[in-house]
Amino acid sequence: MKAPMTKIVHYINQFFAGIGGEDAAGSPPVRVEGAIGPGRRLQQLLGDDLHIVATVHCGDDYASGSADAVQEILALVRQDDPDLVIAGPAFTSGRYGLACARVAAAATEHGLTSLAAMHEDNPGVDEGGAATIVRSGVAAREMGSSLETLAAAAAIVAGGEPLTNEQGRLGRPRRQVVRADRPAAARAVDLVLARLGGDLEATEVPLPRFEQVTPAAAVEDLAQTVLALVTEGALVPEGNPDRLESARATRWLRYSLDGIDSLAPDQYGSIHGGFSTVWANEDPHRIVPLDVARELEAEGAIGRLHGEYLVTAGNGTSVANARRFGVEWAADLRRSEVRAAILTST
């Protein structure tokens, strides 16, 4: 008897759906019948038993800019009641990778088998939750080989088998807390003696790898550019009305600068838990330099100051959250036509 066909919904971004580039990055999610873009070649590689019944595409800014977007996408994905959700490949594109990982993670939470494809340095690798993430190339020029890896992985996970690292699975194993027999001090001395004895591999903490961030190109014409002020210095309106965490922040906030020329010490203050806030609170411009920014705006040195500042507290924040804030800020600012930002760090 022939095995029943596996129904697949494929998620891709606006670029690979042929909608447009950065100009269309804000486009909302849309469902279309069958395979489109890279999905066509993927379908050929998948063969007859695995069938892409629909494609959902969405702009990268829209998809990575809020948690609601992922739920919207998931609602479209679930219309076809798929057996497998495939997202990507996203290569090293940060917003696209994040969207793929989150769609896969959300689908997995809803009991759908899902698979996202991206390069190992994509920040999305950390956001896949319980979904499987498979390796892709660095950029679209490696589309062919990336789709071959993805198709092979799809056949494996569609069959209910776990994907192994050798088969291209990405993502570090979850760190779980256990109680050791001996205290850390004793284990540390053991480790010193092992290393002195020539064991250079021994460690309890595998060395994490961090991607190198390439600085953006210089802004060409600042006088025509919308500039934003963003900070991890936890400067919030007096009384911290939205309860930003002073440490281990899980979110970021935005506050309007419309019609405001300066930040009065009795109206703004830093609630950051990681540095002495005395001088910040004496003059909040030490964290968010609105005064100078307004001067530059008046002189015409910058095109315009963005109408709000974005803020979080960078204190004991997990790298995964910090990276997510960065991607969300970039998407949010792009949507508002901001093309340059000053990030003040404390």
Place this chain on the structure above:
Amino acid sequence: MAEARPTEGLQERPAAGLTRVVHQVEAVDFGERTVYEGGRLTVSPAEAAQILSSPALGEVSVSWASPGSPVRIVKVLDAVEPRTKGPGGGGIFPGFVGPAQPQGRGRTHVLRGAAVVAAGYLPRAQEAVIDMSGPAAALSPLGSTHNLVVEFVPGEGAKWEDVDEAVRRGTLALAARLAEAALDAPLDAVEELPTGPSATAGLPRVGVVTNLQTQGTFKDVFVYGRSFAQALPTLLDPGDLDDGAVVSGQFGHPGLKNPTFMHQNHPVVAELRRRHGKDLDFAGVVISPEPVDADNKQLISVHAARVCAAAGFDAALVTKEGGGNADADVALKMDELEALGIVAVGLFAEMAGTDGTGPSVVVPPSRATAMVSTGNYDDQLVLPAVDRALGGTTVNLVDLPATEELRLPTAVVYCSLSPLGWGHLRCEAAV
């Protein structure tokens, strides 16, 4: 004519090395006089209040929180083990109780099983919790000691810096006074601490570099009573740790902080002493500040590595204090040590996120790769409701009454991720 001997006229020096005279505290009480008798420590609240009194403080009170009791201490500041070297302290806590002079010699009386714990609001202090019962009790070294909890209100018009200073001085003086009650009591143990190279030839010389988080008022550490913020790394006689030369005024990152109690009982130093002459030669303690800016982190790290080299270390354990920023101080030192041919091992609490999937270390070393895990900062705990709370009525982080059931990250439990290696928590890869 007889030649003058070169040592003639020099004062006789006390023998090198330190002896800890241990008195175990099995039970505690309040009474009219402060007495230690038959393992029971009785404290006079009036005397305690008098020792703590200061123009910077209003009302001050003391309460006992004992192991196994349904009590939670919140807003924990410093914790101190009661110790003394003689009447009036005999030089203990140099720079605060005793004169600012190196100690670490002679005899030190220890009231083991007890602590003086200051608790209350100070600016910049992050919420810190000790449970005396339930699952979190075992995660803190102060969950199994009889704690004399000092609560205070600021004096009228007092500056917070002065309140902080008064609480610190009062807590240390009270700890010295409690130990004085045991000066003439029968002892439970005598611990002779090793000093100098061991008699066994050919053992590797292993030392420890302990970073102290020095980031200004309410986040500072004192050595001989002085802020260590502007200091360069230096060797410190290990006996000076026992005698309270390093005093904590650092109230950030409770799970990752090193209160005075932990410096007095430095777990890595204890382990190096234990194995001295067997597996290794204990080569010394280097203390180092943790500057806030990158240039100074680099300078201090290179300098610390050179101090270790000058002291002939073959290997060094590197400990930290604080959150992700302080990972850089450990990582840079590990790399600089290995660049000089000194084997380095770091102790790191992992910051792997609530689900354990985030990258563990904020700033990893590049040359040195040997790291011990002290648990996951973000791992969530459930602390059951308790009958009584000391130190405050609410828990800041979650905005709940301090006696209620609390869901908190491990990071909030006092010394739970001890960077000095006290704890048993560790992370491993889930299968």
